[in-house]
Amino acid sequence: MKIEFSGAARNVTGSKHLLHVNEHKILLDCGLFQGRRRDSIEANLIFPFDVTEIDALILSHAHIDHSGAIPLLVKRGFQGPIYCTHATRDLCSIMLKDAAYIQEKDAEWIRKKLKDPKAEPLYTVEDAEKAMTLFRSVEYKQWFSPASGVRVCFHDAGHILGSAVEEWEIEDKDIGKTIRLGFTGDLGRKCLPILRDPVQLENLDILITESTYGNRLHDEIENVAAKLAKDINAAVARDGKIFVPAFSVGRTQEILYILRQLQEQKKIKPFPIFVDSPLSTSATEIFALHPECFDEDLQKMMKKGLDPFCSDCADVQYIRDVEESKALNQFPAPMMVISASGMCEAGRIRHHLANNIEDEKNLILIVGFMAENTLGRKIVEKENPVNIFGEPHELNAQVEIYNAFSAHADQTGLLDFANKSGKPKALFLVHGEDESLHVFREELGKQKNIMKSDIFIPTPGDIFEIKKDKTWHLSSEVNELSRSLLGGEWSPIE
Numbered sequence: 001m002k003i004e005f006s007g008a009a010r011n012v013t014g015s016k017h018l019l020h021v022n023e024h025k026i027l028l029d030c031g032l033f034q035g036r037r038r039d040s041i042e043a044n045l046i047f048p049f050d051v052t053e054i055d056a057l058i059l060s061h062a063h064i065d066h067s068g069a070i071p072l073l074v075k076r077g078f079q080g081p082i083y084c085t086h087a088t089r090d091l092c093s094i095m096l097k098d099a100a101y102i103q104e105k106d107a108e109w110i111r112k113k114l115k116d117p118k119a120e121p122l123y124t125v126e127d128a129e130k131a132m133t134l135f136r137s138v139e140y141k142q143w144f145s146p147a148s149g150v151r152v153c154f155h156d157a158g159h160i161l162g163s164a165v166e167e168w169e170i171e172d173k174d175i176g177k178t179i180r181l182g183f184t185g186d187l188g189r190k191c192l193p194i195l196r197d198p199v200q201l202e203n204l205d206i207l208i209t210e211s212t213y214g215n216r217l218h219d220e221i222e223n224v225a226a227k228l229a230k231d232i233n234a235a236v237a238r239d240g241k242i243f244v245p246a247f248s249v250g251r252t253q254e255i256l257y258i259l260r261q262l263q264e265q266k267k268i269k270p271f272p273i274f275v276d277s278p279l280s281t282s283a284t285e286i287f288a289l290h291p292e293c294f295d296e297d298l299q300k301m302m303k304k305g306l307d308p309f310c311s312d313c314a315d316v317q318y319i320r321d322v323e324e325s326k327a328l329n330q331f332p333a334p335m336m337v338i339s340a341s342g343m344c345e346a347g348r349i350r351h352h353l354a355n356n357i358e359d360e361k362n363l364i365l366i367v368g369f370m371a372e373n374t375l376g377r378k379i380v381e382k383e384n385p386v387n388i389f390g391e392p393h394e395l396n397a398q399v400e401i402y403n404a405f406s407a408h409a410d411q412t413g414l415l416d417f418a419n420k421s422g423k424p425k426a427l428f429l430v431h432g433e434d435e436s437l438h439v440f441r442e443e444l445g446k447q448k449n450i451m452k453s454d455i456f457i458p459t460p461g462d463i464f465e466i467k468k469d470k471t472w473h474l475s476s477e478v479n480e481l482s483r484s485l486l487g488g489e490w491s492p493i494e
């Protein structure tokens with residue numbers, strides 16, 4: 001058996017790991033590289049393997065950096081089944097179409113404005129719809145067999161709706177033994193609102209673990225509600241308007257759920273709240289269809305007949321229509337608008353910020369990670385004036401930053417998961433930047449169940465082979481095409 005690392009190796013996007021098991025090839029995740037750099041855009045055009053030779057795809061969750069290349073994989077000739085949980089399938093049905101729509105619009109803009117007649121989307125809405133026909137969704141805790149001699153089971157990852165950690169049992173004919181492999185996908189956190197906690201995988205021979213926050217600790221999520229109530233009450237008292245840039249899937253529903261709890265506990269008074277995004281509206285409808293993913297607190301609320309996402313609340317309105325969105329400009333304070341995109345790089349939130357950022361009575365709640373060079377990051381850093389649609393705006397509104405909301409495990413969560421996973425003979429650290437991978441490896445090497453020499457940080461193109469004693473070695477064979485993606489310059493991590 002071999003494992004070949006391609007995307008999300010020494011990088012956090014473009015997740016793709018390829019298992020060569022007996023005569024089969026099975027792909028773990030198929031995400032898009034994200035970012036504005038030219039090499040990410042070009043890397044998305046290339047699959048560093050023959051897609052027609054892939055027997056099956058196992059998808060950990062619906063985030064685009066894990067699922068976003070699926071329509072292109074299918075367009076290039078992949079015909080195998082795509083296994084995921086039911087909720088992941090439903091989220092992909094809206095998120096892949098949304099990704100296609102954005103690419104179609106971008107290509108149209110480039111053709112027109114940059115006079116480049118060859119500009120094409122990676123895939124179209126039609127391609128995304130076609131890809132959905134290959135999805136085979138399965139329940140959590142239900143074993144399935146994507147190829148002979150291979151069994152897989154999904155368990156809660158606590159990251160986004162439908163997200164899974166994967167437990168694998170592989171009968172490796174080459175060494176005549178059964179291998180227990182675990183893949184974290186993106187590992188979530190305990191005690192996050194809405195979702196059940198991540199399930200611990202045990203007795204593993206191999207662990208492929210994400211490492212996004214291998215070098216960081218998060219603030220406690222438990223303190224968020226009290227701070228939200230305080231900030232909201234102050235803004236409402238001064239007749240301000242509140243704006244919340246939020247990812248359509250996950251963060252929007254978390255905020256709504258916390259607001260609902262605060263209202264129930266009489267910690268905030270009802271006031272008008274608008275969820276202004278077609279994708280957020282559709283995503284919330286899908287959340288409501290999947291109570292199997294919810295934690296006990298949320299189940300209790302539902303048993304009381306309350307809708308956790310406020311679809312039934314008189315003061316909460318979901319907006320799809322553009323004209324209704326524009327009309328919000330005239331709506332009197334106090335009010336709240338929750339809108340996408342999460343980093344303020346696109347979508348309706350930019351219009352709301354342009355119209356309201358100069359009023360000191362208003363409040364902007366930062367509830368998600370803001371990448372460098374995004375409008376969201378400029379607001380976090382209080383850049384003043386701040387450019388929106390090319391025009392300078394005075395940043396007078398109050399800005400409050402919440403660092404506790406991450407949907408990823410922090411260093412403690414990642415170490416704990418790895419340490420309780422048995423005594424794996426190989427740990428592959430993926431889905432992290434070099435700094436995070438380096439710190440995580442050092443800390444992991446100090447854990448009692450883990451040997452530092454068994455920890456590997458794969459570079460794109462690395463292929464690892466298993467030996468008879470279940471230990472691993474780096475093959476001299478390299479996938480040069482994988483290695484050359486993203487600029488191809490990889491110095492060793494010391």
Ligand SMILES: [Zn+2]
Pocket residue numbers: 061063066159186
């Ligand atoms: Zn994710």
